[in-house]
Amino acid sequence: MTRASKAVTDSRANLPFVYRQYSAAQLREVLYKMYLIRRFEEGAEECYTRGLIHGTMHLSIGQEASAMGICMPLAQDDQITSTHRGHGHCIAKGAEVKRMFAEFFGKTTGYCKGRGGSMHIADVGKGNLGANGIVGGGIPIAVGAALSAKMMKTGKVVVSFFGDGANNEGAFHEALNMAAIWKLPVIFVCENNGYGMSTSTARSTAVKNIAERAAAYSMPGVIVNGNIFSEVAEASHQAVARARAGEGPTLIESKTYRHRGHSKSDRNRYRTKEEIEDWMSNRDPITLFESELREFGFIDNKGIEAIRDAVAQEIADGIEFAKASPSPDVRDTGNYVYTEQA
Amino acid sequence: MDAMVRELSYAQAIQEAMAIAMDMDERVFLMGEDIGVYGGAFQVTGDLVERFGTERVIDTPISELGGAGVAVGAALTGMRPIFEFQFSDFATLAMEQIVNQAAKIRFMLGGEVSVPVVMRFPAGSGTGAAAQHSQSLEAWLGHVPGLKVIQPATPYDAKGMLLAAVADPDPVMIFEHKLLYKMKGPVPEGYYTVPIGKADIRREGRDLTVVATSIMVQKALDAAVVLEAEGIDVEVVDLRTIRPMDKQTVIDSVKKTSRLMCVYEAVKTLGIGAEVSAMIAESEAFDYLDAPIVRLGGAETPIPYNPELEKATVPQIPDIITAARDLVRGAR
Incomplete structure (x- = not known):
């Protein structure tokens, strides 16, 4: 994205990074998208509860600043690989919620024509190479995409999102090592929400901070408060600059929290109500960003209301689009297995 | 075609195919363990690094899962990687990327992308490398x-099928028997392809169809010479591709000979022989059968180190001859 003008940046000299770096319109757009992610997932959850969506889903409610902050410095043709908790990444990278809803409803107008669902949501046109049902599965793929970028000299950077659970998969370690020895333009983003399903990072992971593992692969390891948009965006900005300059990968640990359970089967027996309540009331990323925007004069209550209304409308329209879209023909079940078939 | 035909080894034919593919298309590159200056564990890449440089002949760390994933990611984003596993057994370390990612990404994304990755697997027993370096996991x-x-x-098919694999938009897994690497045969210069999904009748015969794969094709041909002297005329079908399988060629052959034997090195049960047998049992060729179908496959054991035991675990030429005699003369 483009920088704010010099006069404007001077007047914001003491503000946090994003308020110096981006225009008011851009920052309001970020708030819009954070709401869009939140309401999309609430809408998807409601549709699931009403039986309109089957299967399962993994909600990232509470992690919106992380997705938006990381994607903020990315260009449209930069690429990401995402996770089973990937709705936010998909929207942050530019996807349309109506086609995401259509995918969740299993319709032909969905991003994967109803073949992938929530766990494989992708938008290749906007650089999202896909969510992934396998923990850590997307990490080596991101390194391969970065190898392509380097070999074809496209100047693209690739972001690999994964959770704290993935940092104990072999794929994580193999991929970070290769990215480092080949100095590839890739950014590893560990969204540490404290739990791999029910197992806390304290019980699963030998290091206190996952970013410490960067030292083993000679790359910068950066810890950010994943619920503060500006902190995340600043770290991403630096990592993207480093990657584009050919200096190699960065590991960013974005410490955050998911308000909802792991998936629809979660009974929340591994964390306390007090803990969840604390994160929801005191550290909600949208509330925090909204307060800053208001405090620094980038938006007023009327502006916030307008954003909420517009998001509500986009969500309602998206669900209607999904409902009205056609289902795939069962005779086409074998399509897309091989390239020549369809 | 008036291309010069030379005698090349199977390994040389593969190397030539990779060089042609890299000359023709700058997106093609090689990845694998010790494929650069070392030349590959079986010298298949040989000196290609000198010709194409370390940027296109990439030595990976010993990271089969990560390496396979990098190849998948590169293929997904416009490159044409050829990834060498040092031994096919090491596919077990990379199953996640092969099975969950490479095979399914196109489907999961509704046909929006393709994954044109080629993976090469040196496979099979006979080298004294024991149980973890001798398996046949193609099924x-x-x-x-x-x-x-x-x-x-x-060698002819090794070159032509590799070039077909590189041109293919989907992931192609090539299983190369290690004992074939030194086998010599006629190979034309220049570019040609041998289609994937098409079996080859390597020897025509009237009395018995032997469907064989990989190194068992040559063993079946050698057995057929002996059997011919005894008045048994064997048709040898080289399956060449196990997915997608060329059913029609096998069906037509069995309809002609009325007898079927499958010969393959992998463990006998739950494998290629079961698939070919069932495919025939489900087809119109079933009514033509004059005898039960016979499978000759590997023993139900890991591959042992001792050379005599090692030989005993996989079908040998005398096994094929004996089984063919029994099948044709009705001993069964």
């Missing part, structure tokens, strides 16, 4: 929709 991958799985049996 494992043959079970996965989204993959194509081939087993060229000659």
